[in-house]
Amino acid sequence: MASRDPSRGETAVSTLAGQGLSVEHVILDVTDDDSIIAAAKVVEEKNGHIDVLVNNAGIIVKHLNDRSRRQAWKDTFDTNVFGVAPVTDAFIPLLKKSVDPAPRAVFGSSDLGRLETKYDPQHQHFKRPVLVYRCSKTALHMLALAERSVEGGPKNAVRLAVLGKDGETGQISGDEGILP
Ligand SMILES: NC(=O)c1ccc[n+]([C@@H]2O[C@H](COP(=O)([O-])OP(=O)(O)OC[C@H]3O[C@@H](n4cnc5c(N)ncnc54)[C@H](OP(=O)(O)O)[C@@H]3O)[C@@H](O)[C@H]2O)c1
DSSP states (O other): OEESSHHHHHHHHHHHHHTTOOOOOEEOOTTOHHHHHHHHHHHHHHHSOOSEEEEOOOOOOOOOTTOOHHHHHHHHHIIIIITHHHHHHHHHHHHHTOOSSSOEEEEOOOGGGOTHHHHOTTSTTTTOOOHHHHHHHHHHHHHHHHTTOEEOOHHHHHHHHTOOTTSOOSOEEETTEEEO
16 A cells, blocks of 8 residues: 555554554655656565556645646646556556456546536536546546556445456446446
8 A cells, every 4th residue: 555655654554454454555656756666666576566556546626725727737637647657657567467367457536537427417517616637537537548447436446456357447437337
């Protein structure tokens, strides 16, 4: 389990260990290429491979505060899109070393990024604001599909993470199943 903040990461590991789960922490800031490469190296040295990569880190800028609008776009895309591509690139070699019959990368996206939600004025998300976030998740969909993998919320991410070799791929899905 990766996090950019060492103490928050260790706290999370302790909490999970208290629930009987075996979790190790690695430092990873998805906006920092050196951090990404270092994290992949640590995992490779400790474990040699991974079976599943879950790209979960994501931000939403709800208030600009002292940020310019351009900076809000940059910050959002830096984490939600630009960070995902190099993280996936860095960890794919470790996925390729997996002996699992279905190693996979999962991309944590959002319904708000699906174009369908803006085609239909009756759609529950049609009028939802957070345009910058929405655009970043739409871009993530193209990236994820180009990686031939899938996305969805936490429950769906777990389902996808343990799919067998006959499981779906190259699809966008949510808790309700495969989506247009
Ligand atoms: N919550 C929802 O309703 C919802 C719905 C659909 C999709 N999603 C997506 O699900 C994912 C998780 O969302 P969440 O609701 O659990 O949000 P969250 O509680 O804010 O968690 C996001 C996590 O991403 C981490 N993060 C942010 N920037 C990072 C960076 N540069 N490097 C490494 N880690 C970074 C944060 O770490 P820190 O603790 O250091 O800030 C935080 O732990 C996101 O991709 C989000 O877009 C959420």
